[in-house]
Amino acid sequence: MEGAAAVEELEAAMPSGSAAADDGLTERQREARQRLRARVRELTDAAGDEPGSFSARPTTKELDRGRDVDGPAIIYDAGSAPPGPPWNYDLSPDEAAARQQKKEQRAQKRQKVKETALDKTPEKLKNPSSLQVRFRTGLAYTLVTIACVFAGNIPTMIYLMVVAGICAGEFYYMLRSDSKLPNEALGIAGAVLFVPAMYFAGLAGAMIVAVVLLIALLVWYVFWLRARIQDVAVSFLGAAYTGLLLSGLMVIRASVDQPWGGLVLFMLFLSVWANDAFAYFVGSKIGKHKLAPRVSPKKSWEGFLAGLVGSMLVWVVMSFIPALQMSIPLALLFGLLCGLMEVLGDLAESRIKRNSGFKDSGTIMPGHGGLLDRCDSLFLASVTASFLMVGGGVIPYAFL
Numbered sequence: 001m002e003g004a005a006a007v008e009e010l011e012a013a014m015p016s017g018s019a020a021a022d023d024g025l026t027e028r029q030r031e032a033r034q035r036l037r038a039r040v041r042e043l044t045d046a047a048g049d050e051p052g053s054f055s056a057r058p059t060t061k062e063l064d065r066g067r068d069v070d071g072p073a074i075i076y077d078a079g080s081a082p083p084g085p086p087w088n089y090d091l092s093p094d095e096a097a098a099r100q101q102k103k104e105q106r107a108q109k110r111q112k113v114k115e116t117a118l119d120k121t122p123e124k125l126k127n128p129s130s131l132q133v134r135f136r137t138g139l140a141y142t143l144v145t146i147a148c149v150f151a152g153n154i155p156t157m158i159y160l161m162v163v164a165g166i167c168a169g170e171f172y173y174m175l176r177s178d179s180k181l182p183n184e185a186l187g188i189a190g191a192v193l194f195v196p197a198m199y200f201a202g203l204a205g206a207m208i209v210a211v212v213l214l215i216a217l218l219v220w221y222v223f224w225l226r227a228r229i230q231d232v233a234v235s236f237l238g239a240a241y242t243g244l245l246l247s248g249l250m251v252i253r254a255s256v257d258q259p260w261g262g263l264v265l266f267m268l269f270l271s272v273w274a275n276d277a278f279a280y281f282v283g284s285k286i287g288k289h290k291l292a293p294r295v296s297p298k299k300s301w302e303g304f305l306a307g308l309v310g311s312m313l314v315w316v317v318m319s320f321i322p323a324l325q326m327s328i329p330l331a332l333l334f335g336l337l338c339g340l341m342e343v344l345g346d347l348a349e350s351r352i353k354r355n356s357g358f359k360d361s362g363t364i365m366p367g368h369g370g371l372l373d374r375c376d377s378l379f380l381a382s383v384t385a386s387f388l389m390v391g392g393g394v395i396p397y398a399f400l
Helices: 002-013 027-047 060-064 093-120 130-151 153-176 184-223 229-246 248-255 260-286 301-318 328-356 371-391
Strands: 053-056 074-077 290-292 296-300
Touching (some): 130 260, 153 184, 153 229, 153 248, 153 260, 153 328, 153 371, 184 248, 248 260, 260 296, 260 301, 260 328, 260 371, 290 301, 296 328, 328 371
Antiparallel strands (some): 053 074, 290 296
16 A cells, blocks of 8 residues: 555654654654654545545636536546646647647757857866856856946846846746746736836836736736736735835935946945855854754854844945945944845745745856845845935935
8 A cells, every 4th residue: 555655654764663763853843743643644544545536627728618617626536637737637639749849849959058058168167166156157247237337327227127037037936836826927027117117207106017017917817717816916026026126226326426326336236245245254164053044054143243244344335435425323224224134135035945945046147046046135135225325314315
């Protein structure tokens, strides 16, 4: 019996009678293991030897063929159900074959691009160490960032739009693996449009984009019957989490006259990078006390405090920029608050990855993971910095 074998394997992995199995566990963890074993036995006994059955909601094609949305659900037997998720059940054999052929063609194209790039790579660069790959990728990202923020308002806006769009795409990609079905097209479009809306029309523009995006998602929810209300929420969250928060940088960039606007924005990026660098080097050397072991096991309180110091030092340097009306005590306060938000943003993205079963949000930055992994601390820091600098009178800006 397969169910009994599964229980035996579980009990072999977690023997209840072995002292070694419970060594180092708290009473709460022991009780959780016992509940898990009991629940597995209960489900196995209920399933029996025969494979179970399940029901599926009507698909779009089935509704087009006249099936009533409120009609009884179709019961599928586990042994005879079509392959794939329920929304693939109405695919004809030709459609399924065409879809599989497209997947194979895309895989072949990606492999061909990789082979072409490898052939053109100098021999001494073909087998770099992980540290070399990480350094080169980080250097390229840093140089592009510096070039865009110093080039002017429009290049900065385009740069932030690209970053928001890529990060939103990686966000939705991870959430799809967590049984969510976001509308990626609307979400990415909303994330990208938040940045120019904030630049050209301020908070009113961002409000218009938010309302239009919400209405579009509700229309999608009403007329696309597979969508669930949590899919609407995830779609809106992805756009706001990336594009809306990043648009705070445009408030700062547009409020400071040249040539200081680019320098202020660069210093904000530098404060985020300093926070990450100080936290990494100090935490890896002397970090012993875990900050959030269930969310990000490698972060320590020692690294957390070092990161705050790094952020505050950069803000102190920023206070000497002539275009800013900021005293050193105020700079220390703003650096502390932004540093806290940077850590919160990092932990929030770590929680998303852990829930979705991802180590990295993507592969666009070799050695680092996805772009969302590099910008997670920037989102909350950018909107926090914009509110602090405007509210504290550091930069001139009218919200209304």
